[in-house]
Amino acid sequence: MIIGWGGPGRGVGASARVGAVADNGDVSLYRDEGIVLRTQKLGEADRIITVLTRAHGRIRVVGKGVRRTSSRFGARLEPFMHVDLQLATGRTLDVVTQVETLDPFGRTICADYGSYTAGTAVLETAERLTAEEREPALQHYLLLLGALRALAHGEHDAGLVLDAFVLRGLSIAGFAPSFAECARCAADGPHRLFSVQAGGMVCTACRPPGTVVPSPEAVALLSALLTGDWPVADASDARARRDASGITAAFLQWHLERGLRSLQFVERRGDEQAESVARGTRGGGGVREEPSATSEVERLYREIGDAEVEQA
Numbered sequence: 190m191i192i193g194w195g196g197p198g199r200g201v202g203a204s205a206r207v208g209a210v211a212d213n214g215d216v217s218l219y220r221d222e223g224i225v226l227r228t229q230k231l232g233e234a235d236r237i238i239t240v241l242t243r244a245h246g247r248i249r250v251v252g253k254g255v256r257r258t259s260s261r262f263g264a265r266l267e268p269f270m271h272v273d274l275q276l277a278t279g280r281t282l283d284v285v286t287q288v289e290t291l292d293p294f295g296r297t298i299c300a301d302y303g304s305y306t307a308g309t310a311v312l313e314t315a316e317r318l319t320a321e322e323r324e325p326a327l328q329h330y331l332l333l334l335g336a337l338r339a340l341a342h343g344e345h346d347a348g349l350v351l352d353a354f355v356l357r358g359l360s361i362a363g364f365a366p367s368f369a370e371c372a373r374c375a376a377d378g379p380h381r382l383f384s385v386q387a388g389g390m391v392c393t394a395c396r397p398p399g400t401v402v403p404s405p406e407a408v409a410l411l412s413a414l415l416t417g418d419w420p421v422a423d424a425s426d427a428r429a430r431r432d433a434s435g436i437t438a439a440f441l442q443w444h445l446e447r448g449l450r451s452l453q454f455v456e457r458r459g460d461e462q463a464e465s466v467a468r469g470t471r472g473g474g475g476v477r478e479e480p481s482a483t484s485e486v487e488r489l490y491r492e493i494g495d496a497e498v499e500q501a
C-alpha cells in the first residue's frame with residue numbers, strides 16, 4: 190500500500206466511477222488538514238464535500254455513508270469543521286477514509302445567528318477566491334482558519350471578521366485595496382474620495398466617475414481591517430462599520446464580476462454566479478433568478494445595505 194502525499198493513481202480520462210482504486214489495485218492514501226466549505230448530496234447516503242486544505246488547496250472529496258445516522262464521521266464533515274483527513278485517491282474524486290476533528294468550529298458558529306451568517310459568507314468567499322481546484326492556497330487557508338477561530342470564539346464583531354476576511358482575501362488574490370495613498374497615482378494621502386474601480390482612495394486629480402466620500406472613521410476602519418489592527422477595529426462605531434461594510438461588499442462584488450473573471454481565475458460555477466449577479470444588477474428584462482442563484486455573500490451584504498455610503 191502506498192502512503193504519501195497525493196501519490197500515483199489519478200487516471201486521465203477516468204470513468205465516472207467514484208472512489209475506484211488505482212490501476213495496479215493498490216489504494217493510494219494521503220493525509221491533509223482542511224476546513225469544510227460546503228457539502229452536496231451524492232446518491233442515497235453519500236456527500237461530495239468541498240474542503241479548503243492546507244497542502245492541496247481546494248478539493249472536492251466523497252464522504253461515503255455520511256448521511257446515515259449511524260455514520261461515524263458524518264458530523265465531522267459539516268461546514269465550518271476543521272479536520273484532519275485521510276483520503277484515498279480515486280479515479281475522479283478522492284474518498285475520505287478517516288476524519289479527526291481538530292476544531293469543531295461549526296458547533297459554536299452555528300449556535301449564534303450573527304456568527305453563522307457571517308461565517309457562511311466567509312466560506313463562500315473562500316471558495317470563490319480559490320477558483321482553481323488543487324491549486325495550493327496556503328495563505329487563503331490560514332486566513333480562513335483565523336477567521337473561523339475568531340467567529341467561533343466570539344473574539345470580534347462577526348461583521349468585522351467577515352469584512353477583514355474579504356479585504357485580506359482579495360489582497361492575497363492580488364487585489365489589495367489602497368486606503369492611504371492614491372490608488373491611481375500613489376500621491377500621499379489622506380484622500381477623501383473612494384473608487385471601487387480604481388482600487389481604493391483616489392486624489393482629486395485622478396478622480397474617476399462614481400466615487401464616494403466615506404467618513405474618515407470608515408476609512409480608518411477599512412485600513413485597520415486590512416492590516417489586522419484589531420484594537421482600532423473593535424473600537425469603531427456602528428456608522429463606520431456600516432460604511433466600511435458597504436465599501437467592502439462593493440469591492441468584492443467588483444472583483445468577482447470583473448476582475449477575477451477578466452483574469453480567468455473564475456471557474457465555470459463562479460462564472461455563472463458572476464453572470465447572474467451582473468444580470469440582476471442591470472435590472473428588468475433579465476431571466477428570473479431562482480433563489481439559489483443569490484449567493485449568501487450578496488444576500489448578506491444587501492441586508493447590511495451598501496447604499497449607506499454617501500454619494501460624492
Ligand SMILES: [Zn+2]
Binds near residue numbers: 395
Ligand atoms: Zn491620484
